[in-house]
Amino acid sequence: MEQLMRFKATNYRIEDIHLFRDITEENRKLIADIVKDCLVVKACAGQVVLDANSAGAKLFIVLRGALGVTRLTEQSNQLENTITQFLPGECVGEISVLDEEIHSATISAISDSELLLIEAETLWRLIDESNGVARNLLQLLSFRIRAANAQIRSRQKVGEFYRQLSMVDGLTGLHNRAWLNAQLPGMVQHAHATAAALSIIMVDLDHFKRFNDEHGHLLGDDALQTAAKVLNAGLRPSDFAARYGGEEMMVILPGANHKSALGVAQRLCNRLGKTKVFIDRHKPLPHITGSFGVATLSDEQDSNALISCADAALYRAKANGRNQVAS
Numbered sequence: 001m002e003q004l005m006r007f008k009a010t011n012y013r014i015e016d017i018h019l020f021r022d023i024t025e026e027n028r029k030l031i032a033d034i035v036k037d038c039l040v041v042k043a044c045a046g047q048v049v050l051d052a053n054s055a056g057a058k059l060f061i062v063l064r065g066a067l068g069v070t071r072l073t074e075q076s077n078q079l080e081n082t083i084t085q086f087l088p089g090e091c092v093g094e095i096s097v098l099d100e101e102i103h104s105a106t107i108s109a110i111s112d113s114e115l116l117l118i119e120a121e122t123l124w125r126l127i128d129e130s131n132g133v134a135r136n137l138l139q140l141l142s143f144r145i146r147a148a149n150a151q152i153r154s155r156q157k158v159g160e161f162y163r164q165l166s167m168v169d170g171l172t173g174l175h176n177r178a179w180l181n182a183q184l185p186g187m188v189q190h191a192h193a194t195a196a197a198l199s200i201i202m203v204d205l206d207h208f209k210r211f212n213d214e215h216g217h218l219l220g221d222d223a224l225q226t227a228a229k230v231l232n233a234g235l236r237p238s239d240f241a242a243r244y245g246g247e248e249m250m251v252i253l254p255g256a257n258h259k260s261a262l263g264v265a266q267r268l269c270n271r272l273g274k275t276k277v278f279i280d281r282h283k284p285l286p287h288i289t290g291s292f293g294v295a296t297l298s299d300e301q302d303s304n305a306l307i308s309c310a311d312a313a314l315y316r317a318k319a320n321g322r323n324q325v326a327s
Protein backbone atom coordinates (compact mmCIF):
# COMPACT_ATOMS: atom_id res chain seq x y z
CA MET A 1 0.00 0.00 0.00
CA GLU A 2 1.22 3.45 -0.86
CA GLN A 3 2.32 5.55 2.11
CA LEU A 4 0.76 9.02 1.90
CA MET A 5 1.78 11.05 4.96
CA ARG A 6 1.84 11.11 8.76
CA PHE A 7 -1.53 11.47 10.53
CA LYS A 8 -0.57 14.87 11.93
CA ALA A 9 -0.30 16.24 8.36
CA THR A 10 -3.92 15.33 7.50
CA ASN A 11 -7.23 17.03 8.27
CA TYR A 12 -8.82 13.90 9.75
CA ARG A 13 -10.16 14.34 13.29
CA ILE A 14 -9.44 12.03 16.21
CA GLU A 15 -13.05 12.28 17.45
CA ASP A 16 -14.37 10.78 14.19
CA ILE A 17 -12.53 7.54 14.89
CA HIS A 18 -14.77 5.10 16.79
CA LEU A 19 -11.92 3.73 18.88
CA PHE A 20 -11.29 7.24 20.24
CA ARG A 21 -14.96 8.16 20.84
CA ASP A 22 -16.34 9.52 24.15
CA ILE A 23 -12.94 10.32 25.53
CA THR A 24 -12.07 13.24 27.80
CA GLU A 25 -10.45 16.29 26.27
CA GLU A 26 -7.25 15.64 28.15
CA ASN A 27 -7.12 12.02 27.05
CA ARG A 28 -7.81 12.99 23.47
CA LYS A 29 -4.74 15.20 23.45
CA LEU A 30 -2.69 12.29 24.72
CA ILE A 31 -4.09 10.03 21.99
CA ALA A 32 -3.40 12.68 19.33
CA ASP A 33 0.16 12.82 20.55
CA ILE A 34 0.54 9.04 20.37
CA VAL A 35 -0.93 8.65 16.87
CA LYS A 36 0.46 11.82 15.28
CA ASP A 37 3.37 10.01 13.64
CA CYS A 38 1.34 6.99 12.53
CA LEU A 39 1.25 6.54 8.78
CA VAL A 40 -1.74 7.16 6.56
CA VAL A 41 -1.71 4.69 3.63
CA LYS A 42 -3.70 4.40 0.46
CA ALA A 43 -5.49 1.19 -0.58
CA CYS A 44 -6.79 1.16 -4.13
CA ALA A 45 -10.16 -0.43 -4.89
CA GLY A 46 -9.75 -4.22 -4.83
CA GLN A 47 -6.41 -4.16 -3.04
CA VAL A 48 -6.04 -6.62 -0.15
CA VAL A 49 -5.47 -4.86 3.19
CA LEU A 50 -5.48 -7.89 5.51
CA ASP A 51 -4.79 -11.31 4.13
CA ALA A 52 -6.50 -14.28 5.81
CA ASN A 53 -3.92 -16.84 6.95
CA SER A 54 -1.21 -14.22 7.39
CA ALA A 55 -0.29 -12.84 10.79
CA GLY A 56 -0.71 -9.16 11.34
CA ALA A 57 0.56 -6.81 13.97
CA LYS A 58 -1.28 -3.82 12.53
CA LEU A 59 -4.60 -2.16 13.02
CA PHE A 60 -6.13 -0.21 10.14
CA ILE A 61 -8.62 2.57 10.73
CA VAL A 62 -10.70 3.65 7.75
CA LEU A 63 -10.39 7.42 7.25
CA ARG A 64 -11.91 7.59 3.78
CA GLY A 65 -13.48 5.00 1.45
CA ALA A 66 -14.62 1.55 2.56
CA LEU A 67 -13.21 -1.90 3.27
CA GLY A 68 -15.00 -5.22 3.09
CA VAL A 69 -14.60 -8.80 4.24
CA THR A 70 -14.15 -10.61 0.97
CA ARG A 71 -14.13 -14.14 -0.29
CA LEU A 72 -11.44 -14.96 -2.80
CA THR A 73 -12.52 -17.28 -5.59
CA GLU A 74 -10.36 -20.36 -5.68
CA GLN A 75 -9.31 -20.31 -9.30
CA SER A 76 -8.79 -16.69 -10.14
CA ASN A 77 -7.88 -15.09 -6.84
CA GLN A 78 -10.43 -12.44 -7.77
CA LEU A 79 -12.56 -10.80 -5.13
CA GLU A 80 -15.88 -12.59 -5.30
CA ASN A 81 -18.15 -10.57 -3.10
CA THR A 82 -18.20 -8.29 -0.12
CA ILE A 83 -20.09 -9.53 2.91
CA THR A 84 -19.34 -7.04 5.67
CA GLN A 85 -18.27 -3.45 5.16
CA PHE A 86 -16.10 -1.14 7.23
CA LEU A 87 -16.80 2.55 6.80
CA PRO A 88 -14.88 5.69 7.89
CA GLY A 89 -14.20 5.66 11.63
CA GLU A 90 -14.24 1.84 11.87
CA CYS A 91 -11.19 -0.36 12.28
CA VAL A 92 -10.02 -3.78 11.14
CA GLY A 93 -7.33 -6.14 12.35
CA GLU A 94 -7.69 -5.51 16.09
CA ILE A 95 -8.22 -9.17 17.05
CA SER A 96 -5.00 -10.31 15.39
CA VAL A 97 -3.10 -7.51 17.11
CA LEU A 98 -4.48 -8.58 20.49
CA ASP A 99 -4.02 -12.35 20.18
CA GLU A 100 -1.10 -12.34 17.72
CA GLU A 101 -2.88 -15.01 15.66
CA ILE A 102 -3.43 -14.99 11.90
CA HIS A 103 -6.31 -12.98 10.43
CA SER A 104 -9.56 -14.90 10.23
CA ALA A 105 -10.73 -13.15 7.06
CA THR A 106 -9.43 -11.35 4.02
CA ILE A 107 -10.25 -7.67 4.00
CA SER A 108 -9.89 -5.53 0.90
CA ALA A 109 -10.67 -2.02 -0.21
CA ILE A 110 -14.08 -1.71 -1.80
CA SER A 111 -13.25 1.75 -3.14
CA ASP A 112 -10.05 3.81 -3.10
CA SER A 113 -9.47 4.29 0.62
CA GLU A 114 -7.20 6.09 3.06
CA LEU A 115 -6.32 4.17 6.18
CA LEU A 116 -4.57 5.06 9.42
CA LEU A 117 -2.05 2.35 10.17
CA ILE A 118 -1.49 1.68 13.87
CA GLU A 119 1.28 -0.76 14.78
CA ALA A 120 0.65 -3.28 17.59
CA GLU A 121 3.07 -1.54 19.88
CA THR A 122 1.20 1.75 19.46
CA LEU A 123 -2.18 0.13 20.09
CA TRP A 124 -0.92 -1.42 23.32
CA ARG A 125 0.39 1.96 24.37
CA LEU A 126 -3.02 3.52 23.69
CA ILE A 127 -4.68 0.80 25.77
CA ASP A 128 -2.20 1.33 28.62
CA GLU A 129 -2.61 5.07 28.66
CA SER A 130 -6.33 5.50 27.99
CA ASN A 131 -9.20 3.76 29.79
CA GLY A 132 -11.47 5.19 27.11
CA VAL A 133 -9.61 3.39 24.31
CA ALA A 134 -9.60 0.15 26.33
CA ARG A 135 -13.36 0.49 26.94
CA ASN A 136 -14.09 1.22 23.26
CA LEU A 137 -11.99 -1.74 22.23
CA LEU A 138 -13.89 -4.03 24.65
CA GLN A 139 -17.19 -2.79 23.26
CA LEU A 140 -15.95 -3.44 19.74
CA LEU A 141 -14.87 -6.97 20.64
CA SER A 142 -18.28 -7.68 22.25
CA PHE A 143 -19.93 -6.51 19.06
CA ARG A 144 -17.68 -8.73 16.96
CA ILE A 145 -18.41 -11.78 19.17
CA ARG A 146 -22.18 -11.22 18.96
CA ALA A 147 -21.98 -10.79 15.18
CA ALA A 148 -19.89 -13.96 14.85
CA ASN A 149 -22.34 -15.90 17.07
CA ALA A 150 -25.29 -14.71 14.99
CA GLN A 151 -23.49 -15.84 11.85
CA ILE A 152 -22.74 -19.25 13.34
CA ARG A 153 -26.38 -19.65 14.42
CA SER A 154 -27.69 -18.77 10.98
CA ARG A 155 -25.20 -21.16 9.33
CA GLN A 156 -26.31 -23.89 11.73
CA LYS A 157 -29.93 -23.26 10.75
CA VAL A 158 -29.09 -23.45 7.05
CA GLY A 159 -27.03 -26.60 7.70
CA GLU A 160 -29.93 -28.19 9.60
CA PHE A 161 -32.32 -27.25 6.76
CA TYR A 162 -30.13 -28.98 4.18
CA ARG A 163 -29.55 -31.92 6.48
CA GLN A 164 -33.32 -32.40 6.81
CA LEU A 165 -33.69 -31.99 3.06
CA SER A 166 -31.09 -34.67 2.42
CA MET A 167 -33.08 -37.07 4.61
CA VAL A 168 -36.24 -36.84 2.53
CA ASP A 169 -36.99 -38.83 -0.61
CA GLY A 170 -37.61 -36.40 -3.45
CA LEU A 171 -40.33 -38.41 -5.19
CA THR A 172 -42.52 -39.64 -2.35
CA GLY A 173 -41.75 -37.16 0.43
CA LEU A 174 -41.11 -40.11 2.77
CA HIS A 175 -37.92 -40.39 4.80
CA ASN A 176 -35.16 -41.80 2.61
CA ARG A 177 -32.64 -44.61 3.03
CA ALA A 178 -30.04 -42.27 4.55
CA TRP A 179 -32.55 -41.31 7.24
CA LEU A 180 -33.36 -44.95 7.83
CA ASN A 181 -29.69 -45.89 8.14
CA ALA A 182 -29.20 -43.07 10.63
CA GLN A 183 -32.35 -43.65 12.70
CA LEU A 184 -33.24 -47.34 12.80
CA PRO A 185 -30.17 -48.57 14.74
CA GLY A 186 -30.93 -45.96 17.44
CA MET A 187 -34.58 -47.03 17.62
CA VAL A 188 -33.52 -50.66 17.95
CA GLN A 189 -31.06 -49.76 20.70
CA HIS A 190 -33.71 -47.74 22.53
CA ALA A 191 -36.22 -50.60 22.29
CA HIS A 192 -33.67 -53.01 23.79
CA ALA A 193 -32.71 -50.57 26.54
CA THR A 194 -36.32 -49.89 27.56
CA ALA A 195 -37.65 -53.41 26.90
CA ALA A 196 -40.17 -51.85 24.51
CA ALA A 197 -41.59 -53.56 21.46
CA LEU A 198 -40.56 -52.49 17.95
CA SER A 199 -41.91 -53.80 14.67
CA ILE A 200 -41.23 -53.00 11.05
CA ILE A 201 -43.16 -53.68 7.87
CA MET A 202 -41.40 -54.06 4.55
CA VAL A 203 -43.70 -53.08 1.69
CA ASP A 204 -43.13 -53.87 -1.98
CA LEU A 205 -45.50 -52.88 -4.78
CA ASP A 206 -46.71 -55.85 -6.81
CA HIS A 207 -45.75 -56.35 -10.46
CA PHE A 208 -44.48 -52.83 -10.59
CA LYS A 209 -42.21 -53.55 -13.51
CA ARG A 210 -45.29 -54.57 -15.51
CA PHE A 211 -47.07 -51.43 -14.35
CA ASN A 212 -44.18 -49.29 -15.58
CA ASP A 213 -43.99 -51.19 -18.85
CA GLU A 214 -47.71 -50.84 -19.52
CA HIS A 215 -48.31 -47.28 -18.35
CA GLY A 216 -44.92 -45.63 -18.53
CA HIS A 217 -42.41 -44.56 -15.92
CA LEU A 218 -44.14 -41.26 -15.16
CA LEU A 219 -47.40 -42.95 -14.22
CA GLY A 220 -45.27 -45.42 -12.29
CA ASP A 221 -43.93 -42.46 -10.32
CA ASP A 222 -47.50 -41.31 -9.67
CA ALA A 223 -48.37 -44.78 -8.41
CA LEU A 224 -45.40 -44.71 -6.05
CA GLN A 225 -46.48 -41.33 -4.71
CA THR A 226 -50.00 -42.62 -4.17
CA ALA A 227 -48.73 -45.67 -2.32
CA ALA A 228 -46.55 -43.44 -0.11
CA LYS A 229 -49.59 -41.29 0.74
CA VAL A 230 -51.63 -44.35 1.65
CA LEU A 231 -48.88 -45.54 4.00
CA ASN A 232 -48.38 -42.15 5.60
CA ALA A 233 -52.09 -41.51 6.06
CA GLY A 234 -52.61 -44.87 7.75
CA LEU A 235 -49.99 -44.35 10.46
CA ARG A 236 -49.98 -42.74 13.90
CA PRO A 237 -47.71 -39.71 14.49
CA SER A 238 -45.26 -41.90 16.39
CA ASP A 239 -44.80 -44.25 13.40
CA PHE A 240 -42.52 -43.67 10.44
CA ALA A 241 -42.60 -44.48 6.75
CA ALA A 242 -39.45 -44.47 4.63
CA ARG A 243 -38.60 -45.30 1.04
CA TYR A 244 -36.20 -48.19 1.27
CA GLY A 245 -35.30 -48.08 -2.41
CA GLY A 246 -37.01 -48.47 -5.78
CA GLU A 247 -40.59 -49.54 -5.20
CA GLU A 248 -39.84 -50.84 -1.72
CA MET A 249 -40.91 -48.95 1.39
CA MET A 250 -40.60 -49.55 5.09
CA VAL A 251 -42.90 -48.71 7.96
CA ILE A 252 -41.46 -48.51 11.47
CA LEU A 253 -43.78 -48.99 14.40
CA PRO A 254 -42.09 -48.14 17.72
CA GLY A 255 -43.91 -49.77 20.64
CA ALA A 256 -45.90 -52.16 18.43
CA ASN A 257 -45.85 -55.89 19.23
CA HIS A 258 -46.22 -58.51 16.53
CA LYS A 259 -50.01 -58.73 16.78
CA SER A 260 -50.61 -55.02 16.41
CA ALA A 261 -48.00 -54.75 13.63
CA LEU A 262 -49.84 -57.47 11.71
CA GLY A 263 -53.05 -55.47 12.21
CA VAL A 264 -51.44 -52.29 10.87
CA ALA A 265 -49.98 -54.14 7.89
CA GLN A 266 -53.35 -55.69 7.04
CA ARG A 267 -55.05 -52.30 7.26
CA LEU A 268 -52.44 -50.68 4.97
CA CYS A 269 -52.66 -53.61 2.52
CA ASN A 270 -56.47 -53.28 2.30
CA ARG A 271 -56.32 -49.51 1.85
CA LEU A 272 -53.66 -49.68 -0.84
CA GLY A 273 -55.68 -52.25 -2.82
CA LYS A 274 -58.75 -50.03 -2.68
CA THR A 275 -57.09 -46.72 -3.48
CA LYS A 276 -57.88 -45.24 -6.86
CA VAL A 277 -54.50 -44.21 -8.15
CA PHE A 278 -55.42 -41.77 -10.88
CA ILE A 279 -58.72 -40.44 -9.76
CA ASP A 280 -58.28 -37.16 -11.63
CA ARG A 281 -57.02 -38.49 -14.94
CA HIS A 282 -60.19 -39.95 -16.52
CA LYS A 283 -58.12 -42.90 -17.63
CA PRO A 284 -59.03 -46.25 -16.14
CA LEU A 285 -55.90 -47.72 -14.64
CA PRO A 286 -55.65 -50.76 -12.41
CA HIS A 287 -55.31 -50.35 -8.68
CA ILE A 288 -51.89 -51.05 -7.36
CA THR A 289 -51.40 -53.60 -4.66
CA GLY A 290 -48.54 -54.33 -2.34
CA SER A 291 -47.04 -57.22 -0.44
CA PHE A 292 -46.24 -56.69 3.23
CA GLY A 293 -43.63 -58.46 5.37
CA VAL A 294 -43.86 -57.94 9.13
CA ALA A 295 -41.05 -58.50 11.65
CA THR A 296 -40.89 -57.76 15.36
CA LEU A 297 -37.63 -57.14 17.19
CA SER A 298 -36.43 -60.05 19.29
CA ASP A 299 -33.73 -60.14 21.96
CA GLU A 300 -30.16 -59.73 20.68
CA GLN A 301 -31.40 -58.74 17.21
CA ASP A 302 -29.83 -55.69 15.59
CA SER A 303 -31.38 -53.50 12.90
CA ASN A 304 -29.88 -55.53 10.03
CA ALA A 305 -31.23 -58.79 11.43
CA LEU A 306 -34.64 -57.17 11.90
CA ILE A 307 -34.65 -55.97 8.27
CA SER A 308 -33.63 -59.46 7.07
CA CYS A 309 -36.60 -60.95 8.95
CA ALA A 310 -39.00 -58.44 7.37
CA ASP A 311 -37.46 -59.15 3.96
CA ALA A 312 -37.96 -62.89 4.39
CA ALA A 313 -41.59 -62.30 5.41
CA LEU A 314 -42.07 -60.07 2.35
CA TYR A 315 -40.70 -62.85 0.16
CA ARG A 316 -43.30 -65.23 1.63
CA ALA A 317 -46.08 -62.72 0.94
CA LYS A 318 -44.93 -62.52 -2.69
CA ALA A 319 -44.60 -66.30 -2.99
CA ASN A 320 -48.10 -66.81 -1.55
CA GLY A 321 -49.66 -64.72 -4.30
CA ARG A 322 -48.97 -61.03 -3.46
CA ASN A 323 -51.45 -58.40 -2.20
CA GLN A 324 -51.20 -59.85 1.29
CA VAL A 325 -49.40 -59.74 4.61
CA ALA A 326 -46.93 -62.35 5.87
CA SER A 327 -44.70 -62.65 8.91
Ligand SMILES: Nc1nc2c(ncn2[C@@H]2O[C@H](COP(=O)(O)OP(=O)(O)OP(=O)(O)O)[C@@H](O)[C@H]2O)c(=O)[nH]1
Nearest residue numbers: 204205206207208209210212217218220221246247
Ligand atom coordinates in the same frame (compact mmCIF):
# COMPACT_ATOMS: atom_id res chain seq x y z
N1 LIG B 1 -41.77 -45.42 -11.99
C1 LIG B 1 -40.84 -45.81 -11.15
N2 LIG B 1 -40.45 -47.08 -11.13
C2 LIG B 1 -39.53 -47.50 -10.28
C3 LIG B 1 -38.93 -46.60 -9.38
N3 LIG B 1 -38.04 -47.30 -8.63
C4 LIG B 1 -38.07 -48.58 -9.06
N4 LIG B 1 -38.98 -48.71 -10.05
C5 LIG B 1 -39.31 -49.89 -10.82
O1 LIG B 1 -39.89 -50.90 -10.04
C6 LIG B 1 -39.77 -52.12 -10.74
C7 LIG B 1 -39.51 -53.24 -9.77
O2 LIG B 1 -39.48 -54.42 -10.48
P1 LIG B 1 -39.21 -55.84 -9.84
O3 LIG B 1 -38.17 -55.71 -8.78
O4 LIG B 1 -38.96 -56.79 -10.95
O5 LIG B 1 -40.51 -56.21 -9.06
P2 LIG B 1 -42.03 -56.20 -9.51
O6 LIG B 1 -42.21 -56.01 -10.98
O7 LIG B 1 -42.74 -55.21 -8.64
O8 LIG B 1 -42.48 -57.63 -9.15
P3 LIG B 1 -42.80 -58.20 -7.71
O9 LIG B 1 -42.08 -57.36 -6.71
O10 LIG B 1 -42.30 -59.60 -7.74
O11 LIG B 1 -44.27 -58.12 -7.53
C8 LIG B 1 -38.63 -51.93 -11.75
O12 LIG B 1 -39.18 -51.97 -13.05
C9 LIG B 1 -38.10 -50.55 -11.42
O13 LIG B 1 -37.69 -49.87 -12.59
C10 LIG B 1 -39.33 -45.25 -9.42
O14 LIG B 1 -38.85 -44.38 -8.68
N5 LIG B 1 -40.29 -44.90 -10.31
